[in-house]
Every structure is written in structure tokens, then in C-alpha cells.
Amino acid sequence: MGTTAAIGVTEIEGRGRAMVALRPLKGGEIVLKDSPIVLYSALPFQSNNHQNNNGYCSNCFTSITKQPQNVSCSTCGSRFCTFECQSAASSTSHTPWVCQALIRLRQYFSDHHQALDLQLQARFLVSAYNLAFVSPPRFHTLLSLQGSVHTHPDADSSANFLHSLISSICPPPQLELGFTLELTSVLLAKDKLNAFGLMEPFSEEREERTVRAYGVYPVASFFNHDCLPNACRFDYIDVAGSASGNNTDITIRMIHDVPQGREICLSYFPVNLKYAERQKRLKDDYGFVCDCDRCKVEANWSESEDDDAIDEEEKEADQDTSGAMDEDADEQMEDEEDTDAMKGEDDFPHAYFFLTYMCERKNCWGTLAPLPSSPAVMECNVCGTCKNLNQA
């Protein structure tokens, strides 16, 4: 078992390591705060822009709105939010090797157009190999996460290409484990299975939210996926500010109450995605077939039912819930599965979930979780909107 009082790591057959509740947990309870071991920008390399990260600090990714002085690297032009952040970066995220690697990769990618995915994988590899010499223990933590050498031909060709590119233009300094194609390939697998996207602020005008930076979080990486999660992630990349040094931390908060022993799961993407798209993403990106309770129900739906799923579920929820619900939707689901009288209404828990825990704001698709200090107030983890259940 792991170390926190609220949750711990255990092994579940067919699911690998998993987070479980070590005691009954309340909706809104913060069960984890985690800091990244690796962070990297989600922007492509740009030749005509000497600032690697446009309006963000290259170290902590906070927005640089006002900057009275020019706080940037005199060699590569990367910008920082403060001199303190720049100074911290010089021995951590922005070592002389990273600085040179960024210059050379920027030059390479401006001369040779390559897909964004490949450019981002190059950024990740620079951060990961840098971690190997600035903090070997944290590099070993990265290596202990899920993900091994890919057999997928696309992954193989990316690893081959990036390994030979980095070897030829910016080979990392002497590494304890050596700089091998196999290590590059394993690192890319760790990134693919474990990285969280730190998103740009929500805007109703944009259907797709864009990612500002990616981070790998050593403990949050143990949460498995469920299409009806019981916990969700909050991040505050601009809110906390770099002065506190923890604006890239993520917080995992319970969506509703769960009993001791229950597995705590996140959804690896917005919960509104349809069955076929969820299955495809989970298979292609994470290598497993999801057989959660929601998928078991939706596997039997026709395509048109899938299209109207959320609308129908919300309507059903209006009819079925009559406003009187228990707090634990998972438990409801199990109770219902056991009750013959409820047969034919297997999708009821979905309806309850969408109605209660999905943000209503246009294009948001965020998940609502109670505020830790006011359980009657539900906060959206994407747009930040708060809904007071006592006033609804």
C-alpha cells in the first residue's frame, strides 16, 4: 500500500497498479496534490520566434502578462516569469545542454517540417534526458511508471527517428544508463501512457481546448481510467502563480462519496465522448479495452442511440431521479444491477452522472466536484464555474 491516509496504491488483476480508498471518502475531498517530475511545452518549435514559449515562462509555464525587465536566456531566448524562476531553471529545467538542444532542434524543425506530435516528443525527450543528469532518483521514478517498448510500427519509427536526430545534433551528456534507442523508446512509452495536459484557460468560443504544457506526475500516474470517474483533476497553472512555486501541481478531488476499498479512477478525457471514440482512444493510446459499467451498457447501443446519448440520459435522469439521489453513483449502479425491478434501466447511473457532474456550459464538458470547504457548491474542473446546489 502507498503512503497517503486517504488513498493508496494496490495491484488489481488486469488493471496493473491502481489507487484505492483507504477509508470512506467524501465528495469534494482532496485526495492528492502532486508535483510534476517532467514538464514540457506543447508548442511546436518556431524558427522566427526567439522565445521558445511565446507568452509563457519556460520554467513554470505561468502566463507572462507584464514583464518590466527582459527576463530571458541570453543564449536561446527562452523567456521566464521572474529572475528567480530563471535562476532555478538554470540548474533544473534549463541547463546548458537543454539550452543548446532547444536551439538545435528549433533550427532542425524550421528547416525540415515535421508533424507536431513528433516535435512534442522531441521536447519530452529533451526534458526526460535532462532529468537523468539533474536528478537521477526522479529519472528512476519516471522509469518506474507504466510503459515499455512499443511494438506498434508508428511508435517504433518515431523512436528511431528521434533517437538518431538527438544523437546527431544534441547527444545528452554521459548518462548512467547510457543513451540507447531502447531507452528512448521506453521513455516515449512512459510519456504516452502517463502525461497530463495542462490546459489553456477555457473559452466558450473554442470547441477544442488547447494544451499549454504536458507534465508527468509520479503519483497521479497510478490512477486508472473509468468512463464514469469518481474523482477528477484540477490544475491552476495561472492562478497559483510561480511565486508559490507550485502552479504546475495538480489536485485530485473526489466527485462524490465512495466507501473504503473502492478503486478511485479518473477519466483520461472529457466524459462526453461517445463509446466508439472512447474505446478507440483507450486502445490506441493506452493499450487496453475498457469494460467499465458505462461501456458495458453502451456496447449494446446503436449508433443513433450513441449520438443522442447525453440528451437522452439527461431526460431520463430528470424523470428517474425525482431529485432524491444517494451520493454514490457507483453504489447506485451496483444496487440497481442487483435489483430485478430495475432491469432495462441499466443506463440510469449514466443519466445521474451527466445531470449531476457534467458542466452545462457550452463547449466545456468539464466535470463538477464539490468544493472541499462547501460541499453544496459544485466547481467545474475546466471552466471553474461554481453551481450552488442549495440555490439551484
Ligand SMILES: C[S@@+](CC[C@H](N)C(=O)[O-])C[C@H]1O[C@@H](n2cnc3c(N)ncnc32)[C@H](O)[C@@H]1O
Ligand atoms: C496512467 S497508467 C495507470 C496506472 C497503471 N495501472 C500502472 O500500473 O502504473 C495507465 C495504464 O493503466 C492501465 N489502465 C488504466 N485504466 C485501465 C482500465 N480501466 N482497465 C484496464 N487497464 C487500465 C493501462 O495499461 C494504461 O495504459
